[in-house]
Amino acid sequence: MKRLLATSALLAATFGATTAxxxxxxxxxxxxxxxxxxLMANVDKFILEEGYGCNVELVVGGTTAIFASMNEKGExxxxxEQWVNALRELLDPALEEGRLHAVNKAPxxxxxxxxxxxPHTAAAHPEFKTALDIIEHPELFPDSEDPSKGAFxxxxxxxxxxxxxxxxxxxxxxxxxxxxxxxPGSAAxxxxxxxxxxxxxxxxxxxxxxxxxxxxxxxxxxVPFGVxxxxxxxxxxxxxxxxCDDPKPTAWVQSEVFTIVTDDFMKSGGExxxxxxxxxxxxxxxxxxxVFMADEQADGGDAAIEFLMKHEDxxxxxxxxxxxxxxxxxx
Amino acid sequence: MGLIDSLPEILVEFPEMGRADLRDFKKGxxxxxxxxxxxxxxLIESFFYPLKVFLVWFEKLLLATPWPLMIIVIGILxxxxxxxxxxxxxxSISLLLVGYFGMWEDTMRTLALVSVSTFVCIAIGIPVxxxxxxxxxxxxxxxxxxxxxxxxxxxxxxxxxxxxxxxxKVPGLIAVCIYAIPPVVxxxxxxxxxxxxxVLEAADAFGASPRQKMISxxxxxxxxxxxxxxxxxxxxxxxxxxxxxxIGAPGLGTQVLKAVQNQYLGLGLMNGLAIVAIAIVxxxxxxxxxxxxxxxxxxIHG
Numbered sequence: 001m002k003r004l005l006a007t008s009a010l011l012a013a014t015f016g017a018t019t020a021x022x023x024x025x026x027x028x029x030x031x032x033x034x035x036x037x038x039l040m041a042n043v044d045k046f047i048l049e050e051g052y053g054c055n056v057e058l059v060v061g062g063t064t065a066i067f068a069s070m071n072e073k074g075e076x077x078x079x080x081e082q083w084v085n086a087l088r089e090l091l092d093p094a095l096e097e098g099r100l101h102a103v104n105k106a107p108x109x110x111x112x113x114x115x116x117x118x119p120h121t122a123a124a125h126p127e128f129k130t131a132l133d134i135i136e137h138p139e140l141f142p143d144s145e146d147p148s149k150g151a152f153x154x155x156x157x158x159x160x161x162x163x164x165x166x167x168x169x170x171x172x173x174x175x176x177x178x179x180x181x182x183x184p185g186s187a188a189x190x191x192x193x194x195x196x197x198x199x200x201x202x203x204x205x206x207x208x209x210x211x212x213x214x215x216x217x218x219x220x221x222x223v224p225f226g227v228x229x230x231x232x233x234x235x236x237x238x239x240x241x242x243x244c245d246d247p248k249p250t251a252w253v254q255s256e257v258f259t260i261v262t263d264d265f266m267k268s269g270g271e272x273x274x275x276x277x278x279x280x281x282x283x284x285x286x287x288x289x290x291v292f293m294a295d296e297q298a299d300g301g302d303a304a305i306e307f308l309m310k311h312e313d314x315x316x317x318x319x320x321x322x323x324x325x326x327x328x329x330x331x
Numbered sequence: 332m333g334l335i336d337s338l339p340e341i342l343v344e345f346p347e348m349g350r351a352d353l354r355d356f357k358k359g360x361x362x363x364x365x366x367x368x369x370x371x372x373x374l375i376e377s378f379f380y381p382l383k384v385f386l387v388w389f390e391k392l393l394l395a396t397p398w399p400l401m402i403i404v405i406g407i408l409x410x411x412x413x414x415x416x417x418x419x420x421x422x423s424i425s426l427l428l429v430g431y432f433g434m435w436e437d438t439m440r441t442l443a444l445v446s447v448s449t450f451v452c453i454a455i456g457i458p459v460x461x462x463x464x465x466x467x468x469x470x471x472x473x474x475x476x477x478x479x480x481x482x483x484x485x486x487x488x489x490x491x492x493x494x495x496x497x498x499x500k501v502p503g504l505i506a507v508c509i510y511a512i513p514p515v516v517x518x519x520x521x522x523x524x525x526x527x528x529x530v531l532e533a534a535d536a537f538g539a540s541p542r543q544k545m546i547s548x549x550x551x552x553x554x555x556x557x558x559x560x561x562x563x564x565x566x567x568x569x570x571x572x573x574x575x576x577x578i579g580a581p582g583l584g585t586q587v588l589k590a591v592q593n594q595y596l597g598l599g600l601m602n603g604l605a606i607v608a609i610a611i612v613x614x615x616x617x618x619x620x621x622x623x624x625x626x627x628x629x630x631i632h633g
Contacts, residue, residue, distance in 0.1 A: 145500060153498075157576070157592070158591070158593050183579060183581060185577045185579045185580070185581075185588065188486070188490070188493065188577060188578070189493065192489075192494060192497070192498065196494050196495075199365055199372075200368075200369060200373070296354060297354065
């Protein structure tokens with residue numbers, strides 16, 4: 001509190017007090033319980049506290065718990081990395097009725113689920129522009145147990161994406177083209193197969209999602225599907241359903257992440273909302289930070305400091321020069 | 332409280348390694364293993380290649396065999412092993428049930444993995460057990476290793492196995508064998524060591540060579556223990572089926588994982604019970620087979 005007062009006094013003296021500064025008091029902010037969520041919450045906390053003089057309390061939780069609390073109780077006031085797809089039916093009415101507002105509709109770039117290849121495969125085969133090109137060459141991705149077939153590494157048993165990959169495997173007619181859909185068994189199996197392919201310089205083709213440390217660590221390359229998203233009808237009624245008759249080839253459904261604030265905060269937050277709208281993590285920055293967190297086993301707080309030190313060129317675009325100067329001073 | 336305050340700090344706070352040093356230490360292990368895997372991975376993979384080919388072939392064989400034929404073949408094997416009609420009928424009924432509930436293919440995959448794993452475990456385990464019984468020094472080295480193999484959490488060795496061999500059946504088999512091999516080694520060793528010294532003296536008196544003594548005297552007399560070991564190895568191999576599925580060895584374990592992930596009680600129970608059914612068949616057959624062998628050898632010596 002002392003620091004807050006001191007900062008306000010300093011501000012009043014230097015720039016003349018703006019209402020937003022004076023009003024920024026206590027904020028409750030969601031800290032999602034996965035690495036990128038932790039990082040984003042802690043970066044926001046540091047910037048808001050040091051740059052804007054707020055007093056931020058982090059509330060740890062998962063997607064549904066945080067959303068329910070914001071929607072029903074109006075607390076926490078900010079959720080940085082709210083994944084939208086699973087909440088669509090609840091979120092859309094809340095946004096329409098104005099209980100919640102999406103101040104930033106893409107706080108992290110290059111995110112989502114899809115198909116990936118290692119960088120050495122991409123470099124050796126520049127002709128692989130899309131998944132359609134790769135599908136024609138199963139011989140370059142031989143399955144270890146049946147080398148006559150190409151191995152496509154799908155999703156572990158029981159995950160939602162297992163069905164989606166199985167449907168896409170059929171939609172792209174991959175079996176007839178000489179592919180085999182491999183079940184890696186678990187997250188460890190999936191990660192291990194990516195790690196092995198990269199350590200040995202072997203080709204690998206399969207499913208993963210971003211932002212994640214393993215994608216960042218090995219600089220895995222996302223493969224465009226080469227076809228457009230074929231509509232919600234196809235995705236929701238066929239791709240995600242077991243044994244659908246006629247799955248059509250499609251790109252993966254767009255995963256969306258919003259930064260969401262409550263209605264109260266939308267009205268009172270002032271320039272903090274401007275900051276949240278501008279605060280966009282590039283895929284590279286987020287990827288490299290997730291690698292840092294995994295390698296160093298760093299928590300969100302440590303990672304936020306590391307981010308602010310290493311990626312100054314990025315975050316200084318989000319704030320005014322005066323605010324940037326204060327944050328640099330605090331580092 | 333007073334005591335804590337009056338103690339020097341070193342006794343209160345454990346003098347642990349610095350955070351950075353500790354991290355470097357762990358990273359050092361990681362990078363050493365990764366470079367080992369980069370350099371020797373392919374060699375190790377080619378070493379296991381014949382096993383992989385056999386596993387794939389055996390699984391394909393079981394899957395391609397028409398189910399009535401498969402049940403007849405398994406029934407004959409059970410009869411040869413146990414000589415018990417009750418067991419043959421029980422086995423056939425449980426196989427029919429498993430098939431009826433849509434688990435035939437996964438059961439065949441699991442059966443393939445477990446039979447080959449058990450075979451590999453026994454092929455390695457019994458010779459190691461024999462060597463252990465002959466040399467106290469070797470025994471002193473091997474026992475702590477067996478202790479580690481039995482108690483270390485499977486997830487710990489899954490990571491290096493994955494990096495060396497990727498996902499699939501062979502890494503699954505290795506994971507199974509690491510866990511399942513100790514009983515057969517221990518009980519082979521124990522069984523041979525427990526053979527009556529007087530009997531050995533008698534064998535010496537007849538001028539038996541060490542080799543003859545082992546094959547005609549020690550091993551037959553050790554059979555009850557040895558078969559208890561084989562039996563335990565089979566049971567433990569089946570218990571590891573779910574873990575093997577976590578690194579891409581498909582079968583009943585895959586369905587169990589799926590059930591765990593989604594809280595599908597019915598699916599989990601059905602596949603779990605199918606594993607139990609295989610286990611009971613293996614258990615009863617190997618026990619009866621062991622007992623019969625024993626009688627057989629007793630008549631020779633008796």
